[in-house]
Amino acid sequence: MKETDNILSLLDNYTLDNGEDIAREVADNFRKRRIEKNLTRDQVAEMAGVAVSNIVRFEQKGLISLKNLIGIAMALGYTSEVRNLFAQQKYSTMEELTQIRKNQNKKKAHRL
DSSP: HHHHHHHHHHHHSSSSSOOOHHHHHHHHHHHHHHHHTTTHHHHHHHTTTTTTTHHHHHHHOOOHHHHHHHHHHHHHHHHHHHHTTOOOOOOSSSSHHHHHHHTTOOOOOOOO
16 A cells, blocks of 8 residues: 555646646745744735635635735735746747747747
């Protein structure tokens, strides 16, 4: 049974992500950081200018607007992490890298 547990834990790292799982993980991480800083939901809401109900919904369901997410990130000191979300180019093939370099100075995308 122990070997099976090890194999399953390895497979967990290779499962495909989906939006709900990512949102839930971000919300869980937020809650951990909030508690580590010994902040209540009410305190974070006041610091961030966000309704407490939005923080509750975020922690319970992973649902939050981008504006409110930025507010609570700033309140907890994670401004640069949010600001840098799409800062780096990402590619998985040389073809994709070539396309990125070709389109670097474009202002909008066009249909192929």
